[in-house]
Amino acid sequence: MKHIHKTIVAVLLVVGMTQGFTQLKDNDSIRSQDAVVSTSDRIRLNEILASNRAGWLDDEGQSSDWVEIHNPGNAPIRLGEYGLTNDPKDTGKWAFPDIRIPAGGYHVVWMSGLDRVALAPEALRTSVATIPFETTLIEHGADWRFLSGSDKKKNTTGWTAVDFDDSAFAVGPAGFGYGDEDDATELQFGTTAVLIRREFTLKEPLMSGSLVLQVDYDDGFAAYLNGTRVAEVNAAPEEPGLDSVARGSREAGSAERFDLSEHVGLLRQGKNVLAVAGLNTHRESSDMSLRVALGVLPTVWHANFRLPKEGGQLQLIGPERRVMDSVLYDQQANDQSYGRNQTAEADWGYFLTPTPGSVNDGPQQTAPLKSKLAFSPKPGFHDVGVEVRITANASTEVDIRYTRDGSEPVANSTRVDGPVRLDKTGLFRAAAFVGKERVGEIKSATYIVGRRPTLPVMSISMKPEDFYEVHMRSSATGRGSERTSHMEIFNTKGKRKVSTGFGLRLHGGFSRRGDFKTKKSYRAYFRDVYGSPRLKYNIIPMAGVKDFDKLVLRANANDRAPGGAYIRDQLMRDLHKDMGGLVSNGTWCLLYVNGKNYGVYNLVERMDEDFLASHIGKGEFDIMKTGNTILSGTRDAWEELGRFIGSTDISQKENYKALKKRVDIEDFTAYMIVNLWGQNYDWPHNNWYAARRLPDGKWRFMCWDSEWGFRGGPYKPDNDSYAFIDSGGAYGFSTQRKMFIALLGNPEYREYYQAEVRRHLDGALSEENVLRRTRQLRDTIANEIAHEYRARKYDIKVWHRKIEEVEEFGRIAGENFRRWTNDYFAFRNKPVSNPGLARLQNEAGYRHVVHRDANGGWSELIAAPGSDDWTASTLPLSPPAAGRPALYTLAGDERRLVYRGTDGHIYEHSSVSNAGAKGKWNRQNLTRQIGLSKAAADPSVVVANGVPHVVYVDELGEIHELWLDGQWRHFPLPAMPRAEGGAVASLDGSTLCVMYLSMFGVPYEQSLDLNSATPDQRSWRTDGVHRLPALGQPFGLTLNGRRNAVFLAASDWPRRAPFVFDWNERKRVPGYRTYQGNRNTLVYAAEIGQRFKDLFSIDETTGQVAETFHLFSDFLSTKHYLAFRDMQGTIREYVLRGETWKMTKPTEFANAPKAAGDPIGWIDGKVGTRHYIYQGDRAHVHELIFDGNWIHRNLSLSE
Secondary structure, eight states: OOOOOEEOOOOOEEOSOOTTOOOOOTTOSSSOOTTBOOOTTSOEEEEEESOOSSSEEOTTSOOOOEEEEEOOSSSOEEOTTOEEESOTTOTTSEEOOSOEEOTTEEEEEEOBSOOBSSOOGGGGOTTTOOOOOSEEEEOTTOEEEEEETTOTTSOOTTTTSTTOOOTTSEEEESOEEESSSOOSEEOOTTOOEEEEEEEEEESSOOSOOOEEEEEEEESEEEEEETTEEEEEESOOSSOOOTTOOOSSOOOOSSOEEEEOGGGGGGOOSEEEEEEEEEEOSOTTOSOEEEEEEEEEOOOOOBOSSBOOTTOEEEEEEOGGGOEEEEEEEOOOOTTOEEEEETTEEEEEEEESSOOTTSOOOSOEESSOOOEEEEEESOSEEEOTTEEEEEEEEESSOOEEEEESSSOOOOTTSEEOOSOEEESSOEEEEEEEEETTEEEEEEEEEEEEESSOOSSOEEEEEOOHHHHHHHHHOTTOOSGGGOEEEEEEEEOTTSBEEEEEEEEEEEOSSGGGSSOTTSOOOEEEEOOTTTSOSSBOSOSSGGGTOSOBSEEEEEOOGGGOTTSOOSOHHHHHHHHHHHTTOOOOOEEEEEEEETTEEEEEEEEEOOOSHHHHHHHHOSSOEEEEEGGGEEEESOSHHHHHHHHHHHHSOTTSHHHHHHHHHHBOHHHHHHHHHHHHHTTOOSOSSSSEEEEEETTTOOBEEEEOOOTTTTTTSSSOTTOOHHHHHHHOBSSSOOHHHHHHHHHTTSHHHHHHHHHHHHHHHTTTTSHHHHHHHHHHHHHHHHHHHHHHHHHTTOOHHHHHHHHHHHHHHHHHHHHHHHHHHHHHHHOOOOOBOOOOOEEEEOTTOOEEEEEEOTTSOEEEEEEOTTOOOEEEEEOOOSSOBSSOOEEEOSSTTEEEEEEEBTTSOEEEEEEETTSOTTOOOEEEEHHHHHTOOOBSBOOEEEEETTEEEEEEEBTTSOEEEEEESSSEEEEEOOSOOOEEEEEEEEEETTEEEEEEEETTSOEEEEEEETTTOOSSOOOEEEEEOOSSOEEEEEEEEEETTEEEEEEEEOSSOSSSOOOBOOHHHHHHOTTOOOOOSOSSEEEEEEOOSSSSOEEEEOTTOTTTOOSOEEEEEOTTSOOEEEEEEOTTSOEEEEEEETTEEEEEOHHHHTTOOOOSSOOEEEEOTTTOOEEEEEEOGGGOEEEEEESSSEEEEEGGGGO
């Protein structure tokens, strides 16, 4: 008898023969009844199971009782006039749907009381139920035609249509992707879209209408069936192309099912096509995945009443409400069905082996068989030489069979013939048998022999092949990866407190690597299909929870033997709890599997709906985790929070108040402090949970997997946490990171945060409390860790050394974090003045050059249209400009100057070009007019579609955008690393780009899609150039649709080096390399479709940049130039060719004077000539022009 859990739905099964069935006589049943009609060609009751405990599962994964009906005739029967009842007075209690049952066919009805004839929503969740497709239209690993983002020259218009010519597409098996080492068809790193098409043929209409699309994806997709869009996630409404990107993020690993039943009419006999676009969020994403299957789920029937275990009556009602068949049954035994014998159709009896959906061909018993096994002495801790006896109290003569390796006993397993002596720890799995059939449940018993453990023991018994599959199947996820197991828990006195069935599956990303000897993490699920639906034992005393529906068995993969402390993650959660945080509580145990000691495990709560109900009260919740993955509810509110943070000025009081309605600020602040204080640098891109109660609860945040904290990762203790969160970190800007930085832009929150840091450093994060918690954990596990190290032949001194590292961290962390906090919040952007030039040519043809004169004042050179004569005049700037003004124009014959005054305000002066030296100037104080903070650096201006955008950096390092659309408006760049120095604005099509240097020396670019921006909602995107310190102003450029950068590499970091998480790239990304060039040199950062840009030193620039450099491109962004003044006063120009920059010296070619100031350059859009202007001796302005040859003009002498 096979006792494995299977999921069964109401499948119509046709038996290929009708012989062997005796005709059922009229009025025959288990007990004769009047008015019962049952003949050989009529449908009948065939088998019932009224106490289903360890057998078949319904479409919700529940062990519902069931009834089997059978059509023994030679023709199909339509069931529309049939029904079931358990009440003779109510013959219309439950009706069958009008579906045919074929000749010789069987159908199972679930007696769950749910009253439905459609699949449960849970059936669409592969993580909950594992209902296989009844008909598979496209298999999981099928070959598809595909086109990826690297093939953008190929035509994709109408690619979703049935008759689209996809001959140019490549062919490859699913799944498609990169970066996870589990894709059958590997795509190029940086791919943002892959288009796949699969043709399939239907020869006849489907029997079921439950059409289902199953997709595992990272980060989005859009699916089309025969040209019609049928499902999408994180996809724009238009037909995707190779340039499309996902609008949100999701981590692959668990497939989702989408109900396409309403689209089943799109299917046609003959050729059909499923077309799916897999989407990635951006080119820098480290991974992408797309796996697709299409199929039909079977028909499911649930009656509206249940079968009582203690006995009852069931009637099959036919046309005209006549009783077609009936059965009376007595008290039922677990997992023994009551049915008709195939050779004597009128005789009902009991079967030890239920056979739903097929013929009852096993031995039939006249009564249920009962057997109860007993072990003596009781399982637990025993001395060497203990003798174990297994006995049975049974209703009939039975054999007791047992195994010792975890496998399930079968009829030919070892028979109990007397006591079994144990000289070492051992496991028994035993059952009673009558002939070849098992009677009753399998009983497991563990005997810990010899040494007495000092921790509680959890002993798991299961089929060895099932454990191997759980341990080794790295791609298996969800309930389909769960295997039936048995758990025993013993307290430290050796008394067994728990003995129950459960489901075991693998847990965590790290556990998906390593061989069978690797210590891995698992999850335990308690369901009534295995035994008790909950673990009713306070296995985690500090949780204050009496029972659990699941547990996580953490192996502490990044903090375990032979080189870890084991306690880091638990310590982080304990300290967070001391701060008032909501945490997953944990304890320690020894884990045995099939009698083998697997060592010390951290037993913790799983943070899901049941966890929240246990700790904050019952309700419905949105729960999100790493990768914006939904654990419960929907991601709608989470995505709304991300949009709100990324596009809202949190510095404003009303917006801060609105955020506090969405987020528990005190909870979030404690969460950020404990992770930053603890230097948990495998976060916040990874290892996080967030939850809120529906409908309008506030988001709370929970620590998880903090094994990199407390010096557990590849960083140094002096790696500043604020440098990490501001300018380092990991992959992009998670919601938590963006929210923290955005909150720091609010004056009220800045003060609140600093006060909370002081409070927690004097409390939960004090040296005294941290050492107390550390030593509690150390002392709890010390004896068993020592035993594990001896057993595995590890050096126990390593563990003690790692514990000492954690203790030393506890001694110094508070002072370090206090100092870093003070330094970060004390930062002020020192005023920076650029004495360089500014130029403008307006539509009327006037040319303007603004510069400092020999006396230090600001002057202007003006040339009329068509003239090379320049006139000079002093600019009447009041107050004077502290640095170089920026020039722009809105009308044909005007110029506008925007500058930072000596008082720090941003001013605009405007006048017509031909106004003369005494012309009228219009003057505005923009920052005072809008009520903004003063500037610490010169502003930058670009004009997009007639709208000027002014960008400047204030004293706190925050960047502000001002724009004029009838009135001057303002928006601070939200959730951005704090800037030091100035910022430069540029346009990339309709995208406004702002390049600057963070206070920790990292070049950053903020970009805004102007087409989608509104005055109140402006979603800026942040991109950094990590791993190398920069100095001065960086610049950005666009090459082949990708944003690259150039910056001056500094000799050292300006403050403290921001730690960057590039572990995955160093270990797994082909071609990843660190920077190999010089410092104090210009560096080209090229976007290569990976997390981090590739860094190339620009030849012949080391030690040569006198002050700043200038970068510009032609109007089509096909040619790119940079120029600077070298240490000898020569103007150098570099032209980008491929990945290298070729250098020339225009001043030498033109025989021009040496430069005393830095150049600026441009290309004349009308004639294509290239120009530079710079200042030389006596503040003269010189121009270099290239029209095939370099020529020189002294503009100051042409006045």
